[in-house]
Amino acid sequence: MTPHTRRRLTVIAALTLACFSSNSSNAQNIDFATIQIQTVKIADGLYVLMGGPAQGNILVSAGSDGIFLVDSMYGPMHPKIMDALAKISSQPIRFLVNTHLHGDHTAGNEAMAKLGAVIISHENMRKRMAAQPNTPPGALPVVTYTESMTLHFNGEEIYIYHPAPAHTDGDSIIYFRHANVMHVGDVPSSLRYPNIGVTEGGSVDGMIAAARQVMTIANQNTKIIPGHLGPVVGFTEIQQQLVMFNAVRDRISNAIRAGQTLEQVVAAKPTADFDKGRMGGAITPDRFVTLVYTDLARRAR
Ligand SMILES: [Zn+2]
Numbered sequence: 001m002t003p004h005t006r007r008r009l010t011v012i013a014a015l016t017l018a019c020f021s022s023n024s025s026n027a028q029n030i031d032f033a034t035i036q037i038q039t040v041k042i043a044d045g046l047y048v049l050m051g052g053p054a055q056g057n058i059l060v061s062a063g064s065d066g067i068f069l070v071d072s073m074y075g076p077m078h079p080k081i082m083d084a085l086a087k088i089s090s091q092p093i094r095f096l097v098n099t100h101l102h103g104d105h106t107a108g109n110e111a112m113a114k115l116g117a118v119i120i121s122h123e124n125m126r127k128r129m130a131a132q133p134n135t136p137p138g139a140l141p142v143v144t145y146t147e148s149m150t151l152h153f154n155g156e157e158i159y160i161y162h163p164a165p166a167h168t169d170g171d172s173i174i175y176f177r178h179a180n181v182m183h184v185g186d187v188p189s190s191l192r193y194p195n196i197g198v199t200e201g202g203s204v205d206g207m208i209a210a211a212r213q214v215m216t217i218a219n220q221n222t223k224i225i226p227g228h229l230g231p232v233v234g235f236t237e238i239q240q241q242l243v244m245f246n247a248v249r250d251r252i253s254n255a256i257r258a259g260q261t262l263e264q265v266v267a268a269k270p271t272a273d274f275d276k277g278r279m280g281g282a283i284t285p286d287r288f289v290t291l292v293y294t295d296l297a298r299r300a301r
Helices: 003-020 024-029 075-086 109-114 123-131 204-217 235-257 262-267 285-300
Strands: 038-043 046-050 058-063 066-070 093-097 118-122 143-145 148-153 156-161 173-176 181-183 223-225
Touching: 038 223, 046 075, 058 075, 066 148, 075 109, 093 109, 093 148, 109 118, 118 123, 123 143, 173 204, 204 235, 204 285, 235 262, 235 285, 262 285
Parallel strands: 066 093, 093 118, 118 143, 181 223
Antiparallel strands: 038 046, 046 058, 058 066, 148 156, 156 173, 173 181
């Protein structure tokens, strides 16, 4: 193992911990100084800001009305985000929509709100965030919705909708109808093992249902921005994730019915044939199996 690999593994281990919690204080093990933001233009006035596998991808709409953001990464990323935005536009940040409450997508909210951004989320996301002991009041969304809402901004129709509980019970998917660009947050899309917010209303079946629903609203030409990795995926990646999700779900569900414990199921490596190409994210196969087992076992009871 080279020192570089060892450092990478340490970082991945730390990020794995950080990603399970919506509490931004768990991001303290990330070496933010070494993270650089990569900006990718995906359409006129639309950009993805990427900060490595542990930060939620930010989608930026920049135009004459100002800047609209999807998600805000961890708090220490804020100066880097501002540097990246300054290269795109000198307009003020007007709106910020959160895909869900996890810290890698929301911990930068407060700093954006201080700059005047109006924060928008699903109502369940705000409720959960407000109930967390360490949430600064300035980080909370000021506009919430229940089923869907549309923003008319920068010449776009920005359609924001709530899929049935999937990654959490407060998820939002953001669709730019004219540009045909969609940010799906942590609904399964890019090839990695997705986190499931099993203590935040998320579920395996919800993740599968939300990914299928994305494929009915989007089309073959839609540029789909995943919550992590990317910058852009398509139907193929979602389809591949659905195949993986369904297979792993069935295997673990059968094992639960056969009376196997979590330890036994993890040891049996039920994701092994899907691991190739899915190791670049923050969730290890064992962690993913644990999440799926946890959700299915409580449903079976
Ligand atoms: Zn998440």
